[in-house]
Amino acid sequence: MSNPTVAAQAISTVPATILGRQQPRIPTAGRIRAGIKVLTKAAASDPRIRALYDDGLAHQATFEQIEQKIAEQFPDVKTPLVPKNVAWFTVRPNDFPNPAVASQILDAYGEDRGDGVIRLYRFPVLFPADAWQSVMPHELACWTRNEKRYWSEYSADGQTRRCMMFAPATIDARSQRAVRTFGGRGTQPRPDNGGLCDPERCPEFQHRQCNLSGRFLFYIPGIRSLDAFELHTNSFYALSRAIERFEAIAFLRGGRIAGFLDRQGTTFYLTKKLREVSHLDQKTGQPVRNAHWIIELEAPVDVAALLDQRDDDATLRMADAAVQALQGGEPIMHDMLPDTMPQAHQPVNEAARDAAHSSRANQPAPVQAACTNESGTGVDAVYALAVSLGADRAELDTYLNRTWGEGWCRNAQGVKRVLAELTRMQGDPDGLRARIHAEPGAQH
Known part of the structure; x- marks a missing residue:
């Protein structure tokens, strides 16, 4: 079992402590x-025991308390209550x-x-x-x-x-x-x-x-x-x-x-x-x-939703790997990308990294300051990945604010979710651009 x-x-x-x-x-x-617990047939035959039981229920006593009170007053009754x-x-x-x-x-x-x-x-x-x-x-x-x-x-x-x-x-x-x-x-x-x-x-x-x-x-x-x-x-x-x-x-x-x-x-x-x-x-x-x-x-x-959620978690791990690569760490490993992703879109490391440097150099200062307040270079990774997929920076800002809320870039989880979404779209850059250009309410 x-x-x-x-x-x-x-x-x-488990580490040892003074308590073991x-x-x-x-x-x-x-x-x-x-x-619940009820009186046994033998106990129920005594009206005095029945009275103790009913009184206990009326006063919200636990079954242990009722049983103990019966045992104190009637010690010869070995088992006054049984589960029902x-x-x-x-x-x-x-x-x-x-x-x-x-x-x-x-x-x-x-x-x-x-x-x-x-x-x-x-x-x-x-x-x-x-x-x-x-x-x-x-x-x-x-x-x-x-x-x-x-x-x-x-x-x-x-x-x-x-x-x-x-x-x-x-x-x-x-x-x-x-x-x-x-x-x-x-x-x-x-x-x-x-x-x-x-x-x-x-x-x-x-x-x-x-x-x-x-x-x-x-x-x-x-x-x-x-x-x-x-x-x-x-x-x-x-x-x-x-x-x-x-x-x-x-x-x-x-x-x-x-x-x-x-x-x-x-x-x-x-x-x-x-x-x-x-x-x-x-x-x-x-x-x-x-x-x-x-x-x-x-x-x-919904089992399908749980399986999809597992896929989302895998995408978040891919997003973390993308952040690492864009920050100059280990490159994105091809075996971390979905098997269905076209090969032409898998080696995005160099293009994304170049886009990251370009993005840092060309971003308007006010937006950069607002979007790196809490999440640091994770926001750079979002813009770099989007640019590598052919997205326009100004249109991207409008799309992200409309879809994820204007506070997405000041929240670590928000940045992570956006990056996961863009990572998922690496195999479909045309689909990403179509989402960006869609009318409000027509996407997502």
Whole structure:
């Protein structure tokens, strides 16, 4: 389900600090839940427990708080609450340090689907890192009521899955007190199984005490928060399908999944889909299919636009190479130019460089001063490349200001985009001149 080597290689490049060598963690503040928890049949049969549950819901308590209160007053009830699979996500004020965030999320993205209740069924998300292992951490974990008892962890080589636990406290021989540790509790491989995570031979896994646990870490557009939000799930199917989406988008975007997916501000979406899930019946060993609401990661993006965006990024790299050449650096390499570009237009280096010197010598001073305020010789490269393609300087100024805005030459990104456009037009100088002479609004 994963390639642990990626995480292991990432760790090896992280510099050591006094707190150790570890991957940077994405801080979180607030949790959206995958569903709800309801009383078990045994707990619901006691009206006193039902009253505690209803009171907790009325006061916006978290399910953990409700469960803890029931356990305190009815210690004989071992498992008062169980998860229930529903079509929506749960957003409760007490799951956020700032309770008002829950209302902000529901106001922005909540829906009433006919029952008079505003719920969260689908919402946009932005991921803060490009490695899916960072934005969707997951593990096999066995919990007691108060803490994590065992968990899976890959060794440094990324190949061996270890079964880990907290190391027992060291007792000082003189004081007979636990030795104070620096950096939190130590960990160690679990000794009774050789420290190897083997679910098929693990009694905790076979008795459903150890389970897959994962979470999505994300930001929500329009919801202001320095820290990310999290959504937990223990669904193998949800996590596996999300990996497929992550890897597909990363392939189309040159390895990136973070931020907006395209220039139109498209985002991933988290929603739920009712799907039939197959599992083995523990008594018969036969496959059984049941319908469950499964978390679905959607990416409603135009694939053609993503591929075109990758081409644009390649053009920007070509533009950078052009700037280098025009500034006297390494010449533009022919293999960086598009394969479809006519050979007659590829060796533009010498002509462009000569045009650059001529452009610097003949440009009117006011325009030169305005256009090199922030972007330096990048503007020279724009004019030099345009002149090498047969464009008239005065007409070019009018065209660029009309198309890109008069501030293009005072913004580094603006200069880069213009240069990329001209670089793209190297194979069609007549088309560039036609654009320059076109009426306002008839081009671009």
